[in-house]
Amino acid sequence: MPNLQEMAKKDSAFSSGHRMCAGCPVPIFTKMLTRVTDFDIVVGSATGCLEVASSIFPYSAWKVPWIHTAFENVSAMMSGVEALDKVNRKKNKSDKKIKCIATGGDGGTYDIGIQSLSAAMERGHDLLYICYDNGAYMNTGIQRSGATPLGAATTTSPVGSVIAGKQQQRKDLTRIMIAHHIPYVAQASIHNPIDLSNKIKKGIEIDGPAFINILCPCIPGWRIAPNMAVESARLGVDTCFWPLYEVEDQKFKINYTPKEKLPVTDWLFTQGRFRHLKDDKWSHLVEDFQTRVDEQWDWLLACQTKTE
Amino acid sequence: MPKNVAITGNGAMAEAMRQINPDVVAAFPITPSTQVIEDFAKFVNDGKVDTELITVESEHSAMSACIGASAAGGRVMTATSSNGMALMWEMLYIAASMRQPVLMTLVNRAMSAPINIHCDHGDSMGARDAGWIQIYAENHQEAYDNMIMAPVIGENMDVRLPVMVCMDGFLISHSVETMQIEDDQQVSEFVGEKVPLNSLFDTDKPVSWGALDLQDYYIEHRRGQLEAMYKAKSVIEDVSKRFAEQFGRKYDLFESYRLEDAERVIVAINSVAGELKEVVDELREQGEKVGLLKIRVFRPFPYEDISKALEGCKIVTVMDRSTSMGAYGPLFGEISNALYNLEDRPLLYNRTYGLGGREMLLDDLKDVFQESKDYLNNGKVEKIFDFLKVRGA
Numbered sequence: 001m002p003n004l005q006e007m008a009k010k011d012s013a014f015s016s017g018h019r020m021c022a023g024c025p026v027p028i029f030t031k032m033l034t035r036v037t038d039f040d041i042v043v044g045s046a047t048g049c050l051e052v053a054s055s056i057f058p059y060s061a062w063k064v065p066w067i068h069t070a071f072e073n074v075s076a077m078m079s080g081v082e083a084l085d086k087v088n089r090k091k092n093k094s095d096k097k098i099k100c101i102a103t104g105g106d107g108g109t110y111d112i113g114i115q116s117l118s119a120a121m122e123r124g125h126d127l128l129y130i131c132y133d134n135g136a137y138m139n140t141g142i143q144r145s146g147a148t149p150l151g152a153a154t155t156t157s158p159v160g161s162v163i164a165g166k167q168q169q170r171k172d173l174t175r176i177m178i179a180h181h182i183p184y185v186a187q188a189s190i191h192n193p194i195d196l197s198n199k200i201k202k203g204i205e206i207d208g209p210a211f212i213n214i215l216c217p218c219i220p221g222w223r224i225a226p227n228m229a230v231e232s233a234r235l236g237v238d239t240c241f242w243p244l245y246e247v248e249d250q251k252f253k254i255n256y257t258p259k260e261k262l263p264v265t266d267w268l269f270t271q272g273r274f275r276h277l278k279d280d281k282w283s284h285l286v287e288d289f290q291t292r293v294d295e296q297w298d299w300l301l302a303c304q305t306k307t308e
Numbered sequence: 309m310p311k312n313v314a315i316t317g318n319g320a321m322a323e324a325m326r327q328i329n330p331d332v333v334a335a336f337p338i339t340p341s342t343q344v345i346e347d348f349a350k351f352v353n354d355g356k357v358d359t360e361l362i363t364v365e366s367e368h369s370a371m372s373a374c375i376g377a378s379a380a381g382g383r384v385m386t387a388t389s390s391n392g393m394a395l396m397w398e399m400l401y402i403a404a405s406m407r408q409p410v411l412m413t414l415v416n417r418a419m420s421a422p423i424n425i426h427c428d429h430g431d432s433m434g435a436r437d438a439g440w441i442q443i444y445a446e447n448h449q450e451a452y453d454n455m456i457m458a459p460v461i462g463e464n465m466d467v468r469l470p471v472m473v474c475m476d477g478f479l480i481s482h483s484v485e486t487m488q489i490e491d492d493q494q495v496s497e498f499v500g501e502k503v504p505l506n507s508l509f510d511t512d513k514p515v516s517w518g519a520l521d522l523q524d525y526y527i528e529h530r531r532g533q534l535e536a537m538y539k540a541k542s543v544i545e546d547v548s549k550r551f552a553e554q555f556g557r558k559y560d561l562f563e564s565y566r567l568e569d570a571e572r573v574i575v576a577i578n579s580v581a582g583e584l585k586e587v588v589d590e591l592r593e594q595g596e597k598v599g600l601l602k603i604r605v606f607r608p609f610p611y612e613d614i615s616k617a618l619e620g621c622k623i624v625t626v627m628d629r630s631t632s633m634g635a636y637g638p639l640f641g642e643i644s645n646a647l648y649n650l651e652d653r654p655l656l657y658n659r660t661y662g663l664g665g666r667e668m669l670l671d672d673l674k675d676v677f678q679e680s681k682d683y684l685n686n687g688k689v690e691k692i693f694d695f696l697k698v699r700g701a
Binding site: 040042055057060064066083094118122 | 331332334358359360362363364365366368369370372373374375376377378379380381382384398399402406507508509510511514515516517518519520521522525
């Protein structure tokens with residue numbers, strides 16, 4: 001288990017001077033990548049905020065080998081990198097195992113990249129995929145995605161007089177990844193560095209495919225103050241909107257159980273994107289939201305009990 | 309030992325891949341190129357190659373995996389056709405612009421819709437601006453030979469560009485012909501090892517690939533890429549020369565068939581050239597001064613060499629096996645560009661043929677030469693652009 005003090009002494013994979021928004025929590029996980037493991041790593045990123053803000057030529061924030069090619073293909077691209085590592089060792093060109101990491105936002109992961117992700121996991125590459133889920137296509141200016149929660153206002157699901165925000169529940173990608181029966185699947189949050197670093201270390205070092213879904217609040221997209229990312233993520237977990245759990249070889253483990261499960265409105269009403277839901281006119285959306293969160297939490301508890 | 313074998317075009321390409329023994333192959337099946345990867349999978353599972361075969365879920369992922377493995381320093385290959393390559397479209401440009409010498413067998417097939425599995429050149433012609441070197445083949449032997457040369461061309465340090473080796477779907481891919489497969493060891497020595505450049509696996513010197521490139525640098529990078537394409541021309545000539553010295557078969561950027569004193573010339577690409585040669589021979593026996601210019605390298609396009617080769621002839625018929633809707637054919641456009649600066653320009657016109665596999669028989673090709681004879685006698689071209697063998701025109 002990584003020790004935060006020891007970790008902080010190691011070089012980060014990601015330099016300061018990157019151009020992520022003020023208060024953006026995404027670099028919390030990118031800085032951890034080299035600090036949690038002694039393996040040499042190669043990182044690939046899908047097109048998105050992280051890619052754009054970390055690599056404006058002639059600068060790069062990446063202090064490890066890094067590659068980006070397109071939006072929907074990071075898993076396939078990193079499959080190629082991983083396959084070459086296998087061949088190099090088979091041909092005795094190298095005796096050093098390289099660990100491959102793919103990153104993508106929810107757009108590049110839940111939506112346009114899900115085919116490539118699913119196939120790479122099915123093929124069993126030794127690859128950790130990290131999704132930073134901020135719940136919309138933030139890089140192109142806050143459009144709804146398959147990960148956008150019910151009721152959220154985005155630029156393609158605006159609050160109108162007839163329709164207010166996204167009308168559909170989000171898809172549960174973590175469960176889709178569990179259904180791939182890969183060695184390791186986890187949900188984490190940027191507000192909890194100990195849990196997050198444990199999971200990233202496990203995901204990197206495990207032999208075979210691994211997937212980690214990280215809740216990453218977006219300052220402009222969620223319409224929160226720049227100092228509120230960590231608090232917003234914490235509330236997401238304390239309301240059980242985003243349970244912290246991991247599934248190792250199909251065994252479920254809930255990593256954190258809130259002392260008191262807060263109502264989802266505690267999370268919703270601290271974000272500008274849900275502000276309209278305070279109007280009674282849309283109370284059915286809030287009820288549906290709570291119902292889904294409760295069902296998901298009950299499902300998770302049952303899974304944990306069943307696989308104990 | 310080299311051996312003469314009866315083999316399909318696809319089988320020959322798989323043999324070339326076996327001998328090249330690439331590090332990574334990523335591919336998705338599509339008719340008519342599927343057999344290339346089926347045969348290669350057998351080589352992998354029989355331990356005849358060291359390759360990691362990634363059986364991806366789409367052609368887009370095939371090209372993506374190829375780019376990743378190539379950027380990490382590996383020699384990588386794929387094979388596809390038609391819609392499969394269309395699904396790679398985005399990644400074709402990225403492979404070229406990131407200067408990754410990915411190697412592709414492209415078995416030419418018509419684009420949908422209507423869906424059709426047979427030959428035309430709409431797929432590769434559509435990709436002509438993607439930045440790939442494109443080399444075409446008349447027959448099995450040429451396709452195989454081109455593929456053996458492809459890594460040496462694409463991985464040259466002055467080039468570092470992807471190479472597409474094209475051959476006609478079914479006409480070549482599925483027909484059996486006798487050809488020479490060269491000695492494994494000799495091929496292996498000829499292709500050598502790929503030298504990695506800025507590899508992702510050089511963890512002591514970490515590189516960032518695929519950065520965001522804005523107004524202040526993009527145009528310079530594109531211009532640099534073009535420079536590599538210019539240099540590819542002489543590299544292709546050098547490699548072809550080396551190939552001839554080693555294996556005895558000589559290839560130029562294009563083939564001049566009985567062009568010396570030709571008055572009427574047809575310019576064409578791929579398998580139809582085989583038939584055209586027969587027609588040219590027959591008409592020559594009858595005293596007609598006809599010839600054929602067969603394109604081999606379409607990108608980079610050898611404008612000046614072609615203009616020299618066609619200088620002095622009186623009429624040129626360009627046969628395109630693809631159509632650019634609303635424009636003349638893509639090959640016609642290039643030939644027209646090549647000839648414009650000649651002081652004494654030949655008459656020039658364009659015929660589209662063979663879309664979706666519509667066959668061209670020897671008599672059909674004789675008709676094409678007859679038409680050029682009529683045009684020449686009248687001293688003018690009546691129809692610059694037309695389709696051959698099409699109903700309802």
